[in-house]
Structure formats: C-alpha cells, structure tokens
Amino acid sequence: MILKLKIKIAKDKCKTPAECGKCLEICPTGVFFLRPRGKFNWKPEFQQTIKTISYELEPRFKELCNLCMECVEVCPLNAIIIKK
C-alpha cells in the first residue's frame, strides 16, 4: 500500500535549492527533484536567449518517501513540512 503523503515546500523560504541542495543530498530514496522555473519555448531561437536556468524544489517522486524525516531535520530554513 502506498501511503498518501503530503510533502509541502514553502516556496517563499526556499529560493535557491540548486545551490543549497542539502535535502537532495540527504534523501536516501531520491524523492526531490529540481524543476526548472518558468515556461519554456521549444524553438531553438528562443533557447539561445536563455543564459542561466533557475530551479525550484519539488517532491516529484513522493511515492518513494519512507518517512525518515531527515530532510525536515537538515533544512536550514525549515521549509519542508511532511503531513499524513
């Protein structure tokens, strides 16, 4: 049975996950995922105009979560909340 979890990330607190990345490193099952921000145009002309990509944190693979709560402990900004 898959537990129905709610993993919430406070986006106003967590702003640069790609530089911090502590939760991504500590998670033993790989729940989190860096999602590139914003909409994207598939035309090559548009792709050349982007200089850097900013990311936001997302619990994309939350089916894998085993409730070890290590990400909640390690987060320096207290931005991750896990609810049942």
Place this chain on the structure above:
Amino acid sequence: MCEFCASHGGKTRWYLNPENYSETLLEDKKRMKILYNISGYGIDYYLERTTRLGKLANLPVVGGVFRKIANWMSPGMHSGQVVTTEEAIKVLELADNVCILECMCRRLVHAEKKAVCINFGPIKELFEMLKPSERIEVRPIDEVQELVRECASQGLYHEVLWAKIPYPVVICNCQVEYCCAAKLRFLYNIQKSLVKGHFVSSVTKKCDGCEGESSPICVEKCPFKAMTYNAEEKRAIVNQQLCFGCGVCKNLCPKDAIALIPRESIPAIKHLW
C-alpha cells in the same frame, strides 16, 4: 529479438546495425527537433516534462489510457534499452564524434557530478552551439572504452538511448536512483521508457554463495533487485522475470559464476521486454 530489432535490426540488433548510424537519418525533421530539445538548454525542461507527464499514468481510471499513449509515443522520442558492457563497447566502435558530458539526470537530483554520459553523432556540435558553458570532453576511443569498463567495475549498468528509433545517440552509465528513464518505468509503469536487454543472467554451478559473507556482492549490487540468496543451498538465485540483463552481477562476481544467456532461449520470458 525485440520489436525494434525486427523492424530496424537487419541481421543483428538495432544498435549494432551500422546503417542506423548514417547521417542520412538526420534529414528527418522530427528527429532533429528531438536532438535540439535533448541538447543545449532544453535538456532540463525535457526531463522535467517527461517525468511530469508520466505521473498521469498513475491516475485511477484514466491512467491506463495515458500509459498506452506514453508507450506508443516513446519509440519516437528519447528513451532506451539496457545493454551489456561488451555491447556498449561494440556500439562505441561504430559511433563517430564521441564526446563525454556530465550526467544530466544526476544534476536534476543534485547527486555527485560525474562525467559518464557518452554522446555521439551531432550532439557535440549542438552543445557547442547551444550551451557553450557545458563541459565537453573529447577523448580517444580506447580511453572512452576504458571508461565504460571502469564504470562496469563500479557496478553501474549501461543503456543505449535513441533519439527517435533507430538512431542511437548516447550510452549512459547509470544507477537506478538517478536515472530518469528507470524512474519512469518503475514508478509509472511505462515499459518502453527503458526496455530490457537481450540477455538474462543465470547462476552456474560454480557459485558457492561467497562463503563467510552475509550477503553476496551480486545480491547487494543488482540494480533491479532480481537476485536473492538461498542460505540453505549457499548460492544466489536469479529471478529471471525481473532480470534486465545488464550484466552487473557478471562483472562483479569474484568466482566468475554468472553467465549471460540470450533471452530468446528461455520461452517463459521471451516476450517480456
């Protein structure tokens, strides 16, 4: 023989057929579009989009429809098949313009940076044009083959990815925890995102269960959890229904006790891809 070999393989497998590496295949506009999207700025968005759409396949009632659509679409997009180390080295002999890039899937889950993504064909030119900040390594072909062997000794499996079948573009040295294609298959049941290889492993009589160890190295390192350990008979057992034929257990076995046999020779799993 898998369905791709039947239609594109000629007399061998599709990734060993030299016709599939020819530049005339690049005239296809759809293939060029995929190559643009998977190189340069698009790659992060591409991986993001495929995993997001995969989630729809887990919906209660309509999920089956999405799974069918995804299975139908993935041969025309960027997905792959598991290969053994020997086959990966043979593929590198056929390929030209070989370059090594940092693994994209590892970047999205913020794992340790590792330059193991072996690309060939037009990818190098496209990266130089679209993403000049990316680190591109060009090495002679025997050093690249040495890199593949080194990855195999670390316990990584290899897969060959296509950009619209039958054009192979990259050899990955992967681990299930990071690989986006494997996640699509195991979390969302999209079989065509990572097709099983042409071999399955079988344990020969040489196996003595690595005496004195609590669990043998093949059981520990199998990326697809297909190996178990029989403590009474003191030998490892393969569940061939789960085996992908990556050859990790064969590469790591200290006693040389595991053989890779063709999938077609076993009727029960002949149709499982």
